[in-house]
Amino acid sequence: MIDKRKDSRAKHSLAVTYLYAWDDLKISSQSIDISPGGIRLPVRRRLEPGTVLELEIHWHLFFDPIKITGKVAWVRERNSDHFPFELGVQFLEIHADDLETIRRICYDQSLELAYIEWLG
Secondary structure (H helix, E strand, O other), X not given: OOOOOOOOOEOOOOEEEEEEOOOOOOEEXXXXXXXXXXXXXXXXXXXOOOOEEEEEEEOOOOOXXXXXXXXXXXXXXXXXXXXXXXXXXXXXXXXXXXXXXXXXXXXXXXXXXXXHXXXX
C-alpha cells in the first residue's frame, strides 16, 4: 500500500473532543497519532468518509484547545469492545498558529524519540 501522506505522524495520546456538523453533543477520544495534516482517533461509532467534524485537541502545555474543522478520510474496524472503529481525520480548516503548535507537538516528540534511541 502506498502512503500518500505529506507529513509524518507523531504517536501522541492527546485528549480530543469532537462533534458532528449537525449535532451539539461533544464526544471524547484520545488520539493515536497526529500530523500537521490530520489525526487518527479510536471511536465508538462508525462514521462515513467525508463526514465533517469540529475537533478540539487538548495539549497539556496550553490552556485553550486547538480548534480544527476536519473530515473523515478513512474508517477501519478495530479489535476493541470500547472503541470498535478507528478514523483518519484530514484537517480542513486550521488557524496558522494552531498548525504551528501541531508541528511543534510532532517535532518535540521526534526529538524525544531520538534522545531515547541515542540513550540506547
